[in-house]
Amino acid sequence: MAERIIKLPDVGEGIAEAELVEWHVKVGDIVREDDLIAAVMTDKATVEIPSPVEGEVTWVGAEIGDTVAIGSALVKLKVSGDGAASEAPAEAEAPAEPPKEKPAGAPPPAAPVAAAEPAPKQLPTPKPAAPARPAPAITTPAPRRPVGEKPLASPAVRLKAREAGIDLRQVQGSGPARRVTHEDIDAFILRGPEALAKSGLVARTGITDVKIVGLRRRIAEKMALSKSRIPHITIVEEVDVSALEDLRAALNKKPTAERPKLTILPFLMRAMVKALGEQPNLNAIYDDEAGIVHQHAGIDIGIATQAPSGLMVPVVKHAEARDLWGCAIELSRLAERARDGSATRDELTGSTITITSLGALGGIATTPVINHPEVAIVGVNKIVVRPVWDGTTFVPRKMMNLSSSFDHRVIDGWDAAVFVQRLKELLETPATLFVDM
Structure with a gap:
């Protein structure tokens, strides 16, 4: 040997x-x-x-x-x-x-x-030793870990246990160093409700220490850098997207491979392309150490995407050269690659401005954190039906708030407000998105 x-x-x-x-x-x-x-x-x-x-x-x-x-x-x-x-x-x-x-x-x-x-x-x-590991987890309940002993498990396993109402200290891990795996959680659940049943309400005194590593640590560092170095100014504006939603529904009636179903994001991307063409100072990277703002001709839009491992920002390169469906196809492709972990370094870097959206979970307003070293970020909140006064009576309209943050060192409040109002105008009259103006 x-x-x-x-x-x-x-x-x-x-x-x-x-x-x-x-x-x-x-x-x-x-x-x-x-x-x-x-x-x-x-x-x-x-x-x-x-x-x-x-x-x-x-x-x-x-x-x-x-x-x-x-x-x-x-x-x-x-x-x-x-x-x-x-x-x-x-x-x-x-x-x-x-x-x-x-x-x-x-x-x-x-x-x-x-x-x-x-x-x-x-x-x-x-060789036969490997399959023998899961046997204890399936056949016999694991003894409760001693107080103070921290079960080892990946963030995905911890989330799975939390959603199933399982105390990880009750689960015997079959992985390296007694690490709890997805199979261990499945086996614990299969043993029946008696394994999960509680005799009553009890006080919980345990403390779980989770070391911040990997993507989570990089997110923490990036957010800390952004908030410590960039003075943010955030503007929240409501947008009537009733006409846009009607247009979107009409365009989605007969989807094809070349023209897939559209979400609201491709419309917003095209609106940003038009607005940034008029205000190139917002499509920029600020090198604060050199004191230089690099204004980019190409519009590379980062899309904040929630992946199993954490928040990632795949980048739709040259959005100015893509039509509505081109933006939608590339956005879908990149989001899928980010979620399954196959996105490349090039696909995750190089953005000049970012969109963040919580979809249906988005609240009334948010305060997005700028993706350093960019100078602006546009946040999308959920669409809700609200009564709106039309001058004669109240009518139901589909309303959505945009929450946009700007680097106040290089973007004045006036420029930020002009940009937001231009987005509002384009989204409320979506036909203008297809017209060269």
Whole structure:
């Protein structure tokens, strides 16, 4: 047997280091070739690291949340001689020495047999061990963890447990370091209502410490940077979208691959293209250290998107060159890639202005945080039917509030108000979106 060191590989795009966000193994685990051993995050992309060989984990080189340099040791494995010949030549030569010391004749043929005997290299014994892990979670209820012991689980598993009303301390984890997995939660639920039943109202005194790592930490850093360096001014304006909603419903009657169903966002994107053409100072990046505002000719609109791992901002590049349906198709494609984790670095960077929308969950008004180093962000709130005075009587109208924030260091209140009023005008008379003015 020999030792094989697995290093953090080059994940591309000039990245020099990455943050360790998840271990799939622990010391003592048997891994097979191509089994996942860890996951790291660079910027907003998560990369999973597979094992190139089969062996037993003897050492792990970092803790979750640590920053690991490219090329540094990540895991050490105990592998068969052939699997580590390049890294442990002494181990590989050991079985060859005894045959050389023996006299010539009959013994030499026996030496190759001994050398060819490394059947243990195939590690047949550990293979059945893997499926045995989930058995305890299915057959027997797990004992409650002692007070103070924190169950290990990913944010997605914690959310699943919370939604099911499950105390994670009641669930025995089958993952590395007793980490609770999705399968453990499913098995706990399958045991029946008695596992979830409460005898009555009880005081809960436990404290769960959640380390902020990965995308969540990057979001926290970005928000802190934005709020600490940008003096925000926020304008909330109500918009009558009754005509726009009627037009949208008419256009959605016969969707095709080239003209899919439209949400309100493509209309807003086209309105922003027109308004920013008149006020290019809002389609800009502010380098506050150099004291320079970079006004961009191309309009690259970031769309704040909620993904399972956290908030991401895929970017619709050159919205000025896309029509209504072109914006819709690209928006749908990018949102799907952001949610399933396949979005590339290029698709998640380079925005010059951002839209944030909570859809039907949006309140009456919000105070969006600017996506640093941009200078403006447009927030969409939910559409509600409200009575509106038309000069003679009250009539029901579909109303929506826009909440827009601006960097007050470089955008005056007057310019911000002009921009918001232009958006209101374009959205309330949606036919103008299709007219060159």
